[in-house]
Amino acid sequence: MSKPTLLLIDDEERILRSLRMLFFSGYKVHMTTDPQEAIRILREERVHVIVSDQRMPLMQGSELLSLAREASPATMRILLTGYSDLDASIASVNEGEVFRYLMKPWDAEEVKKVVAEAAAIAEASFAVQMHTDISVDTASARSRVLIMDHDESTARTVHETLGDRCEIIWASDAQHAMEELAKQDVSVVVSDLMLGETNVGYILKTIKQLNPQTQCIVVTSFNDTSRLIELINQAQITRFLPKPVSKNLLARNLESMLERFHAVRNQPALQNRQAVAPISDPKEKIQAGNFLGMLGRLRARMGA
């Protein structure tokens, strides 16, 4: 295999020079401070991984990455930023659909590992057509949508949007949600981050480890940037919608995430594009372990 191609964008040239040195032996490295130039490169060449800064004078990184999505959907997108404000991280999920949200200063080994992983995933998904016509597929399989939110309006919107096209489950607490997840895989999860007293981040992270095809939409009024970044990396949530969420917005995203689910359902190479990083929080690690144990027992009992 020839060297994978890496595209680096930052308004600080010293960052670019430093990163190139980290990668030049294993990759064909392009670098630029100009977002337009970056898009041009993406159009002209097959790029495996793009690593962009967030805060740049000409264009925000999340915006650049959403343009990159259009220009070259198969390219894996990574944000590398020293500036973690909430809006930027929300945009990086919803618009940039980033594979990882990394912070400056970074750990050289970690960044190398993440980029290598992304490059391999990109290589595998180049072979698969990204936008398959999935309308046929949608009809054939019944989707399951799990709602993990006390908010009745969320459940109502999901019901109104999907009607009886999907099986809709409304879990009122973490236990109930976990039981439903044990019974059968779900297509889309619509979840708040707090379910009663329980922080359900670990459930989302575990689901994604087990079923990379499941798409997670988070709707919440909880806004903690560092936790959101964790959810991007460790749960690969595909949407983050701050509450109150308008009905239309949720409905639109629900539709597109269902589509996404069907597009990746039988395509492991595409599912891998949402591979998650290991859980970092020690408490959540234990919770996830317990959840997995419970899942194993339940599935064994049900003979699934």
Next chain:
Amino acid sequence: MQQATQTGKEIFSLINTIDAISPDCSLEDVAAFFTHPQYSKLLSLPVVEEGRPVGMISRYRFMDIYLKRYARELHGKRPIRKFINGKPLLVELDQPLAVAARHVLANMQFPLTEDFIVTQGGRYLGVGFVMDLLHAMEQQMRANTMELEQANSQLKSSQLALVQSEKMASLGQMVAGIAHEINTPLGYVQNNVAIGQELFQQVQSMIAGYEALVDDLLDEQATEAQIAAQMQQIAERRADVNVQEMLGEMQGLMEDSLYGIAQISELVLNLKNFSRMDAAATEAVNLNECIESALNIGRTVLKDRVEVIKELGDIPKISCAPSQLNQVFLNLFTNAAQAMEGLGKLHIKTWSSESAVHISVADNGKGIPEEILTRIFDPFFTTKPVGEGTGLGLAITHQIIQKHGGEIHVDSRVGEGTCFHIKLPVVTSILMHQPAASEAAT
């Protein structure tokens, strides 16, 4: 339903259980009743037939009839029915207090001669005193206003909390901005060091290889084969990494790193100077330095968009709290930047007069309409959307300038720009005067 029982209770507590009289009672009997202790507090007697109230007879009206000449003789035996007020004040038990009070107020007569009758489903329950009703009403209103006042003060305090949290949010934004400024150089410096470390190891093992070769060459016992193997090993390593090239690159990275470290030190120093919040501590300070410091801190706000023109004159040091004056300048700079749509200019000037130091901060932003010009120093006055402005910036600025015995004035034209002029007295400055213009003016 909670509500109904609640209102039922209100009227219920007003009831005096009084035995009503029959319309067939004679006037003589009624006269006796009025002197009876059971009825002594009543203004009027309820008249009830088959459980339903049919009227009221008031003392006032009774006297009017009964004390007339020969009335006793003429009417004494006649039933009271003929003389009663057939439209008494009626209040249903489950009426809300306010409704009952309104009804009674609208229908009662002056002077007050009658009490009201309380009924339940139209049946007689007892008698209530108008004064009691009004008193209860007044208490309820007082309770309501207290509730309102409480709600209002709660609202106010939560508003204040909100404002404070917004202030925190903008502080948070600033901190995030500064974090970005630091994390960027920190990012490449750290990475360069990591790369250098790896390179260092490679160079080390390379040198070890060469040294082993030299040792072999000097060692008379070493065989040709041994030397060849050693040379082979070195050649492989050289093919693996081009150390020469890497070292050349590394040179550049080292320079970058030193630059980055200098940048970080500068930022940290600025932060330290800026946040010396020992507010009371006054120092002899050259305000040009405060301005530079505030400009540095505000860099994230001003960056790229605002061209800063400095005309910093030779001004004497003044005794002041530098951290507070930093705050003043930062507020003015931030406002100026926020008043600009797109690119703009910020003109900062300092000069001194006989006993004062002057600073003017002028922008070519959108300006301030005359009708709000007098309000901009008011706390919480802002024209910015929620989350962006708290309206405290200029209030704080004004307060600080006042505390320093100075003055601040504003001059603004819509569409042209705004100029703030600050004048601070030189107090202990004459002794400390040092020329600072050469280093401050850029």
